[in-house]
Amino acid sequence: MKLFEYQAKELFEQIEIPVPNRTFIKGLEGMAEAAGQIGFPCVLKAQVLQGGRGKAGLIKLVSNIEEASNQAESIFSKAKNMSGLLIEEAIQIEKELYVSITADPVTGKAMMMACSEGGMDIEEIAKDIPERIHKIYIDLSKGIQPYQVRGLLYEMGIDEKLIGQGTKILQDLYNVFRTYEAELVEINPLIVTKDGKLIAGDGKVSIDDNALFRHPQFKATEAYYENDAEYEAAEEGIPYIQFDGEIGLMCAGAGLTNTVFDLVNDYGGKVANYLEFGGPNYRKAKKAMDIMMKNDIKILLIVTFGTIARADVMAEGIVEAIKELNPPFPIVAAIRGTGEEKAHELLRSAGIEPLIDTEEAVKKAIALSGGVKQ
């Protein structure tokens, strides 16, 4: 679960990582007062989860109240899935650094990555100046050691005056990572101010969904999702991603769903969505169908090959969903695995010809969706 910048900065502040003075507002009301409190110049930052806010015009430096009002209005009108606006003091920047912590699956340790050139995307950094990215690995059971952090800072060539502050901030960032069981924490840029202080210019925190039961304070609302269908699916625990094609996928198993996704693309079709109702969701065919119907699809392609996710149970759910929801699109189904004979009988009873072969099913769906696209 990705947090918004304003939430990340709240966590930072609690754990004593320096952050700019700022106010978070949900709507345009109170804007003038908030900006006045922060003072000018200040920065307006749309609180959305996607990256590239600068380029999208969702971050604006403003130097008076009129400018602030105009820009805030423009941001609120432009941004989708915005949880609010962060109004933040403008920091005098000397230099920008990068630092993040993620999991390293090979060693089973946390990996802290830092670069003396921050501000840009880590992908760009990795491409342009990989030799300037420095890493340390932290054994969770031992915790982060000050000497590791000092070593990292010295490798980055940080000014001696900043070593003390930097050591504390990086240790605190690790505390954020551990305390909230994050999969990613990032400060980019970590700003060196003109007066020689370090301060978190931005903040990313992504909490591990599997650990949310231990952190009930984090609860994803609609603002966290790109659209209602994704939110609704997430509430049900059903993996669902929306695209702009015609063929709706309702498959079981992540690997198989990805494979069908590839096959549709290979054979010239266009995918309307990724939906998985296997694993623990194999009894949720009706709910899955309901979500599919929120999207404008031309054809529904169902492909499964289940073990515990029994074919007969899934087929039963699908037949029931068809009866109750009366979906407006045709259905192509290749349902295999445990109980497949019974599954096929059930499909036939609902007027669906059961297929055995995945490629055949994909091709049929593409044909029914209007044939190969350019």
Add this chain to the structure above:
Amino acid sequence: MKLFEYQAKELFEQIEIPVPNRTFIKGLEGMAEAAGQIGFPCVLKAQVLQGGRGKAGLIKLVSNIEEASNQAESIFSKAKNMSGLLIEEAIQIEKELYVSITADPVTGKAMMMACSEGGMDIEEIAKDIPERIHKIYIDLSKGIQPYQVRGLLYEMGIDEKLIGQGTKILQDLYNVFRTYEAELVEINPLIVTKDGKLIAGDGKVSIDDNALFRHPQFKATEAYYENDAEYEAAEEGIPYIQFDGEIGLMCAGAGLTNTVFDLVNDYGGKVANYLEFGGPNYRKAKKAMDIMMKNDIKILLIVTFGTIARADVMAEGIVEAIKELNPPFPIVAAIRGTGEEKAHELLRSAGIEPLIDTEEAVKKAIALSGGVKQ
């Protein structure tokens, strides 16, 4: 630093280990009210650091207010170094268990020791029923694991109904051990009540002196020491223990002091005290002499063989102390090691014949103290 029972139980309570209802009073005032609140029968327990309180008549079960007043008065008059009185509800005991945690120097782990027969001293348990003591070892970096505790409880043959409670209490006890950096935590007895609950009947916590800088809430007052001299020495960081002989030891180095202690005993002398002014205290000869003078000794025996604890510096301190404090006892000194030539000069200047040989010094001190004792 050993804590009093009432302090240990406060720590237990904070960390949610069940403890009896109780009130701590410093003097006889408020006794009646306190006992009334707890109700009768209740137990009066002298808050002293030494063991064997039961046998010494420092723990009394009382069943009414008159008995309570009489016994409390008697306890207050009997006990030395008593910080106060704990008035505690009387628990209906079904069975008594033993559990403790200490450091295991061999493995570098914490060792939890438990026995289904509690109430008596661990020394007695170890002697009488060693086969019923069960142990688990806890890697501090991983922390205590519930399965370890369950395993321990099953080995003890604990009733299945108590496993859940017991697991929590033992994990919590480990949290006390870690949180306060204890060298020992002990619940003895851990009482199984008639109504099937576990509750800490007594509590011992000893905090590692070397870690006290991280736990400034613990501060030893005079009540923690057997006499004023020991308290004063502790305040100075000088190891000092008082005995009832005639020869005062003022030596440098723990091993050498112990050896001199043995030699005095071997040759028929009696030691008045153990005092070490080596290591970081080698400049504290005057303070050490001052402490010696609080005790009624017949002769002062000084033995050192120092490296960093320079002989000349120590001799200088001794000569200065003699001048300023004018001690009423003769002094025998074997001061060797770094700077010994200069040390010997200094001693001679103060009228003390410097000796080279430890055994010779011991024998001379015994002779001067009045010869061999029976």
Add this chain to the structure above:
Amino acid sequence: MSIILDQFTRVLVQGITGKEGSFWTKHMIDYGTNVVAGVTPGREGQYAAGVPVFHTVERAVRNIPVDASLLFVPPRFAKEALFEALDAGIKKVVILCDGIPLHDALQMRKAAIDAGAMVIGGNTSGIISMGQAMMGFFPYWLERVYRPGRIGIMTRSGSLTNEVTAEVVRAGFGASSLIGIGGDPVPLTRFAEVLPLFQADPNTDAVVLIGELGGTMEEEVAEAIEKKIFTKPLVAFLGGRTAPKGKKMGHAGAIITAGKGTVQDKMLALRNAGALVAERPRQVGTLLESILTSKI
């Protein structure tokens, strides 16, 4: 004709008295698995699926020799259960559950490395040595998938494994061992760590790798081939070739981040190392046919 597990491997089941645990333990025994004991705290003295149950793993192994443990526990207890197994000296563990917290998984991976243990999972159906034994849940009754043979299979997926293995069987082959390393971002054993076992197994002629987007495990396999750690033929199929960046496509481990983890990169690395890479599941069978002369 197998790795890690065969019909002699003495298997312990942690969480044996649970619904899933007891159901699949029966199936495992039916298939030929040598399940010797189970663990559920508070149930010592009872029997489940015909095997004795103990309070703790330590008490079980003190009474009955055990080679491997299978964990039927909810994800939030997986870490503790693994530590318990490792502490008792068990060197092979299979963890099935989906949803192990990431920070737990990191500590588990570290503990497994430190203990020198092979821990398979989580988020997997487990492992099966065809015709001999299984630890996990496989519909072994589906003959068109679960057929003994001489192809080693290792996979990050569940349903996709059935899909691909069916193609292996359709082409006339069968499997020696199938190792489901699971779909988590921190699998406790990595593809490249399974390869030496297949390399050493005289009954495995070739390996089929079923991978997907995310992580670097497929690249590590390419490296193992380049370093001649693995020299048998390897056929790979990877799902998610056309997946967009930055989206979690199903498995938590299946995400392209910081420009890393694309299937294109993985396919290129594998091809450069000399592996055969299938574009579609069907091709896995035809590629095997093209390189192997004897079937099964």
Add this chain to the structure above:
Amino acid sequence: MSIILDQFTRVLVQGITGKEGSFWTKHMIDYGTNVVAGVTPGREGQYAAGVPVFHTVERAVRNIPVDASLLFVPPRFAKEALFEALDAGIKKVVILCDGIPLHDALQMRKAAIDAGAMVIGGNTSGIISMGQAMMGFFPYWLERVYRPGRIGIMTRSGSLTNEVTAEVVRAGFGASSLIGIGGDPVPLTRFAEVLPLFQADPNTDAVVLIGELGGTMEEEVAEAIEKKIFTKPLVAFLGGRTAPKGKKMGHAGAIITAGKGTVQDKMLALRNAGALVAERPRQVGTLLESILTSKI
């Protein structure tokens, strides 16, 4: 004619620019010790006692090969400094400071075991290989104590070591290596772990053990003798034979608890194993004379 340390051992000093660190580093170099580098954060590029200083241990060892590290750090930083040395791959470490918190010491002991490193200390003067090199602070100019020879010495004490070693010298012998394992309750290397090194050293004819009350280290030595892990003559002297129970007699490690740790028990165990046990320091010399034919 030494163990652990000789004149070729490349020594790093952590905390080299401190007052004690720089003072004793000069003495160490004067004595012949091959001190090659030092570490003090923020001082890289400077020199101390003539050797280059680095910000971190890792940066030091990347530039200069190091065999052993000596820690001149306050007790509260000892754990971190040790972890830093071990992380940089250093396998021999000497820690001098007195007052390491107990829970830190436990973690340090565990880390040393896991790393397969020999970590000596804390609360010690260090180690000295006579006439060759020293890590720590020894008044090597006292000829009546610090004389090269063929007797290995291992000790829990400081001043008592001078006392006893003077008796060894008075009897006409000298020392090969003197290993101060220190007086803490959790010494990071135990007596029994030093013995195999003295056993293997062709220049050590016999070992003098200087022990005291508390703990079980002397009993472990008795066990090592019984198990023939150590077969050379061993003479032991233990302080605190008449110490009362339950009192901390000086060293934190010197306490008799739960009936364990009495010097009587230790002396009995050593005697039963075949060691010679001196009642007084003077006897150490006479016992050595009684068993060894050639001196020095």
